[in-house]
Amino acid sequence: MENLLSVNNLRVGFDKEGKILEALKDVSFSIAKGEKVALVGESGSGKTLLALSILRLIEPPGKIIEGEIIYKGKDILKMKEEELRKIRGKEISMIFQEPLSSLNPVLTIGYQVAEPFLIHTKTTKREAIEKAKELLKIVSISDVDRVANAYPHELSGGMRQRAMIAMALALNPSLLLADEPTTALDVTLQAQFLNLLNDLVEKFSLTLILITHDFGVVSETSDRVIVLYGGTICEDSPKAEIFKKPLHPYTKGLLESIPRRGEEKELKPIKGQVPPIGKFPAGCPFRDRCQSAFEKCSEKLPPLKEIENGRKVACFLYGD
Numbered sequence: 001m002e003n004l005l006s007v008n009n010l011r012v013g014f015d016k017e018g019k020i021l022e023a024l025k026d027v028s029f030s031i032a033k034g035e036k037v038a039l040v041g042e043s044g045s046g047k048t049l050l051a052l053s054i055l056r057l058i059e060p061p062g063k064i065i066e067g068e069i070i071y072k073g074k075d076i077l078k079m080k081e082e083e084l085r086k087i088r089g090k091e092i093s094m095i096f097q098e099p100l101s102s103l104n105p106v107l108t109i110g111y112q113v114a115e116p117f118l119i120h121t122k123t124t125k126r127e128a129i130e131k132a133k134e135l136l137k138i139v140s141i142s143d144v145d146r147v148a149n150a151y152p153h154e155l156s157g158g159m160r161q162r163a164m165i166a167m168a169l170a171l172n173p174s175l176l177l178a179d180e181p182t183t184a185l186d187v188t189l190q191a192q193f194l195n196l197l198n199d200l201v202e203k204f205s206l207t208l209i210l211i212t213h214d215f216g217v218v219s220e221t222s223d224r225v226i227v228l229y230g231g232t233i234c235e236d237s238p239k240a241e242i243f244k245k246p247l248h249p250y251t252k253g254l255l256e257s258i259p260r261r262g263e264e265k266e267l268k269p270i271k272g273q274v275p276p277i278g279k280f281p282a283g284c285p286f287r288d289r290c291q292s293a294f295e296k297c298s299e300k301l302p303p304l305k306e307i308e309n310g311r312k313v314a315c316f317l318y319g320d
């Protein structure tokens with residue numbers, strides 16, 4: 001399959017009093033056109049930073065230290081601002097983690113969904129508003145006129161999230177980055193929204209990176225899972241395999257800490273907590289929480305290796 005995006009050896013850090021604290025360490029993966037990938041990990045594992053890096057939206061004191069982000073054959077990290085503007089929203093768009101903070105409180109929803117058309121295409125305001133309403137219909141908003149004339153605070157969380165996805169789809173992107181799009185919603189609305197997202201992915205032939213800390217969300221919406229911990233990829237596997245037989249101790253821990261349909265078992269949270277950046281142990285970042293840790297784990301970062309067809313894992317329990 002054709003590669004749409006390849007992230008190669010990406011390192012991102014924060015400058016703290018002249019010292020660089022690494023938040024993403026040597027992250028590499030590729031995504032083929034049409035794939036639906038879930039990026040999973042606890043809070044603080046680096047998921048949002050990875051998505052922001054892809055759009056080159058990391059702000060100081062954060063910075064991309066090195067690596068490549070190849071999109072359709074071109075390195076985003078080497079693009080000029082003008083080229084980047086053609087990528088953001090048009091090729092790659094993002095639904096941000098906090099819908100309220102990414103919507104403008106003083107503009108109506110209709111205007112905000114219409115804005116991409118006004119900025120990037122030659123349309124009149126009236127045409128753009130019409131297009132915005134079309135989009136609001138597509139994201140299953142039935143009372144389009146009311147919603148288009150409303151301000152963000154006048155809408156429910158579910159409606160705001162739908163408006164966000166309408167904005168993200170306006171310019172017909174190829175790749176959608178959805179950062180925890182359902183965390184603000186209650187369980188019923190979550191399921192509804194994920195169904196909608198699935199339908200839209202099909203309808204718009206999107207490639208999807210869905211960011212979540214919740215393995216429950218993964219099963220509905222993806223065909224591949226990338227697990228992130230301490231700014232490194234622990235495991236990268238097809239969804240069915242990862243649920244059947246997780247390889248990395250962290251993936252196992254995450255799966256044991258969530259309820260699974262049709263299975264009655266005691267839930268076991270992973271011991272300990274994600275440390276702040278700069279405080280991860282040397283060697284394997286998961287070492288101080290891992291029950292299988294042994295001597296070698298403190299020596300160096302375990303490399304991500306393919307150990308079965310299509311399955312990659314970064315753990316010294318596997319391989320030579």
Ligand SMILES: Nc1ncnc2c1ncn2[C@@H]1O[C@H](COP(=O)(O)OP(=O)(O)OP(=O)(O)O)[C@@H](O)[C@H]1O
Nearest residue numbers: 014023042043044045046047048049050213276277
């Ligand atoms: N502006 C910043 N300055 C310093 N550290 C930061 C900054 N932004 C993020 N970090 C740190 O980088 C690490 C990764 O953050 P990131 O936001 O990517 O995590 P996440 O996996 O998205 O977590 P969550 O599930 O809570 O959204 C965290 O330790 C975070 O505190």
Ligand code: SF4
Nearest residue numbers: 284287290297315316
């Ligand atoms: S490398 Fe070692 S510490 Fe890290 S997950 Fe594997 S066994 Fe555990």
Ligand SMILES: [Mg+2]
Nearest residue numbers: 047048049097
């Ligand atoms: Mg985040």
